[in-house]
Amino acid sequence: MDWIAADWGTTHLQLWEMEADGTxxxxxxxxQGMGVLxxxxxxxxxxxxxxNRLPTDRTTPVIACGMxxxxxxxxxxxxxxxxxxxxxxxxxxxxxxRDPRLAVHVxxxxxxxxxxxVMRGEEVRISGVLAEEPDFDGIVCLPGxxxxxxxxxxxxxxxxxxxxxxxxxxxxxxQSVLRLSVGQEGWDEAEFQAxxxxxxxxxxxxxxxxxxxxxxxxxxxxxxxxxxxxLWGLLIGVELAAAKPYWLxxxxxxxxxxxxxxxxxxxxxxxxVQATSRDWEAMTLAxxxxxRRTLLERA
Amino acid sequence: MDWIAADWGTTHLQLWEMEADGTxxxxxxxxQGMGVLxxxxxxxxxxxxxxNRLPTDRTTPVIACGMxxxxxxxxxxxxxxxxxxxxxxxxxxxxxxRDPRLAVHVxxxxxxxxxxxVMRGEEVRISGVLAEEPDFDGIVCLPGxxxxxxxxxxxxxxxxxxxxxxxxxxxxxxQSVLRLSVGQEGWDEAEFQAxxxxxxxxxxxxxxxxxxxxxxxxxxxxxxxxxxxxLWGLLIGVELAAAKPYWLxxxxxxxxxxxxxxxxxxxxxxxxVQATSRDWEAMTLAxxxxxRRTLLERA
Numbered sequence: 001m002d003w004i005a006a007d008w009g010t011t012h013l014q015l016w017e018m019e020a021d022g023t024x025x026x027x028x029x030x031x032q033g034m035g036v037l038x039x040x041x042x043x044x045x046x047x048x049x050x051x052n053r054l055p056t057d058r059t060t061p062v063i064a065c066g067m068x069x070x071x072x073x074x075x076x077x078x079x080x081x082x083x084x085x086x087x088x089x090x091x092x093x094x095x096x097x098r099d100p101r102l103a104v105h106v107x108x109x110x111x112x113x114x115x116x117x118v119m120r121g122e123e124v125r126i127s128g129v130l131a132e133e134p135d136f137d138g139i140v141c142l143p144g145x146x147x148x149x150x151x152x153x154x155x156x157x158x159x160x161x162x163x164x165x166x167x168x169x170x171x172x173x174x175q176s177v178l179r180l181s182v183g184q185e186g187w188d189e190a191e192f193q194a195x196x197x198x199x200x201x202x203x204x205x206x207x208x209x210x211x212x213x214x215x216x217x218x219x220x221x222x223x224x225x226x227x228x229x230x231l232w233g234l235l236i237g238v239e240l241a242a243a244k245p246y247w248l249x250x251x252x253x254x255x256x257x258x259x260x261x262x263x264x265x266x267x268x269x270x271x272x273v274q275a276t277s278r279d280w281e282a283m284t285l286a287x288x289x290x291x292r293r294t295l296l297e298r299a
Numbered sequence: 300m301d302w303i304a305a306d307w308g309t310t311h312l313q314l315w316e317m318e319a320d321g322t323x324x325x326x327x328x329x330x331q332g333m334g335v336l337x338x339x340x341x342x343x344x345x346x347x348x349x350x351n352r353l354p355t356d357r358t359t360p361v362i363a364c365g366m367x368x369x370x371x372x373x374x375x376x377x378x379x380x381x382x383x384x385x386x387x388x389x390x391x392x393x394x395x396x397r398d399p400r401l402a403v404h405v406x407x408x409x410x411x412x413x414x415x416x417v418m419r420g421e422e423v424r425i426s427g428v429l430a431e432e433p434d435f436d437g438i439v440c441l442p443g444x445x446x447x448x449x450x451x452x453x454x455x456x457x458x459x460x461x462x463x464x465x466x467x468x469x470x471x472x473x474q475s476v477l478r479l480s481v482g483q484e485g486w487d488e489a490e491f492q493a494x495x496x497x498x499x500x501x502x503x504x505x506x507x508x509x510x511x512x513x514x515x516x517x518x519x520x521x522x523x524x525x526x527x528x529x530l531w532g533l534l535i536g537v538e539l540a541a542a543k544p545y546w547l548x549x550x551x552x553x554x555x556x557x558x559x560x561x562x563x564x565x566x567x568x569x570x571x572v573q574a575t576s577r578d579w580e581a582m583t584l585a586x587x588x589x590x591r592r593t594l595l596e597r598a
Contacts, residue, residue, distance in 0.1 A: 116514035146510060163506040164475065171470040176463065204502035204540035207462040211445060215415035215461070241503035
């Protein structure tokens with residue numbers, strides 16, 4: 001093992017044991033996210049997962065991104081303001097450790113002054129896209145609980161914009177009156193497409209179109225998978241209406257896990273934009289790997 | 300006591316002991332809403348609240364509205380489709396009771412075929428507005444967890460439209476990442492007005508403007524009461540953008556409790572619409588009282 005890649009978010013910690021050439025030796029997933037940890041818990045959490053796998057004859061670097069660097073995380077890694085290249089290890093923050101076998105480098109997130117916006121973790125995936133395509137000029141779209149659209153030019157993040165789209169779908173379908181009518185599984189592609197059209201053309205009607213799913217379930221027995229697909233379509237359609245400057249006539253890379261990437265790819269294709277998708281894990285490792293290289297160059 | 304008015308919703312039951320002339324003798328509020336009751340629980344719940352206050356020499360009518368008449372309530376009172384006058388006691392549904400001292404009349408809600416929509420309870424408040432102003436021609440706006448806009452003409456509900464506005468505010472401010480930045484108390488009128496303008500002019504940006512509250516809290520120390528007021532402004536602004544046919548150049552009556560009525564009145568006033576407000580309880584009793592009169596006329 002040459003180094004350790006860590007994606008340490010609010011709800012999860014994922015670790016990859018890496019060789020110098022980028023080969024993944026081992027991966028570990030834990031539910032010990034920032035949300036359940038105090039600052040003094042982070043080092044024991046790492047050591048508990050890595051146990052006796054750590055080399056004892058040298059210090060192994062851990063390159064970490066995500067909420068671990070938030071004010072309420074392990075140690076605050078202040079946001080790098082855009083425009084800027086995605087943060088490298090040169091501005092990572094290093095918590096003090098008791099165990100000499102580990103050296104942890106926490107990468108900062110990025111911020112935008114106006115309109116105010118922040119990200120923590122997505123900038124590493126953007127760095128991964130740039131590691132693959134150093135001359136990329138265009139848009140990186142990162143769907144997750146929140147979707148971030150980032151404008152990339154000359155190796156820098158020029159501007160970005162966050163949408164709470166998937167979190168709204170989740171809240172509406174599990175916590176609101178719609179939970180009685182919107183399923184957590186199943187799909188109806190025609191309803192997704194109808195929702196997309198409606199959201200894009202009439203975004204202001206969202207709070208009314210959402211309730212209509214409940215009314216159609218009561219009056220017309222709308223199936224729960226149809227309601228689910230239309231709700232996703234509505235919310236993504238409304239997002240696309242506002243994010244138009246981020247995709248119209250642009251080269252777009254979508255970085256995420258399988259299902260959301262499919263939804264955004266389909267939604268953009270409907271608008272005539274052929275986005276290229278990139279795997280979330282691969283871009284995370286490419287981005288953390290790029291930070292690992294800056295560390296070596298500085299050494 | 301001549302009759303009993305009952306507003307039986309999902310989370311609460313409110314009872315009013317009424318004299319024939321509309322005088323309120325006594326009011327009772329209970330948390331025994333539809334959500335926690337099985338069909339066999341409703342009669343004991345009523346009797347438990349009324350105890351030995353019921354006359355024994357005659358049958359006292361109870362006029363009830365709300366989710367008590369839903370499929371999952373006491374007894375289903377099928378929706379009356381619009382266009383139609385608000386349901387009267389003539390089409391109320393009567394559950395069988397064991398106790399001869401009570402006769403319960405459950406009023407139906409109203410439905411709309413296209414776009415699909417439903418209401419249960421609000422139609423009684425509309426009936427109350429018509430009891431006060433029989434010739435009213437215009438819009439009744441009923442803010443609550445959901446806001447309903449109803450078009451009234453010739454004593455009938457012609458069409459209506461439901462928006463999940465307050466439920467979205469509640470979910471975003473208590474269950475989403477915004478809960479860390481949006482307060483449950485306090486107010487900033489300038490932020491409310493700014494949110495209104497933004498929501499009305501750029502409704503598609505909602506999922507992004509909402510996240511901006513979190514980013515401004517992190518980067519600019521946006522106070523939680525300012526975030527709360529702007530979130531309300533955004534959501535009501537987006538609603539007004541879609542509901543424009545329901546208020547532009549219309550006579551509007553707003554029926555609700557104090558705080559939401561103030562917000563909607565201020566939002567409409569900003570658009571040049573001077574809405575008249577009506578008290579929620581008074582309109583409930585006027586509407587249930589109108590149903591009581593149809594009962595007497597039929598007897």
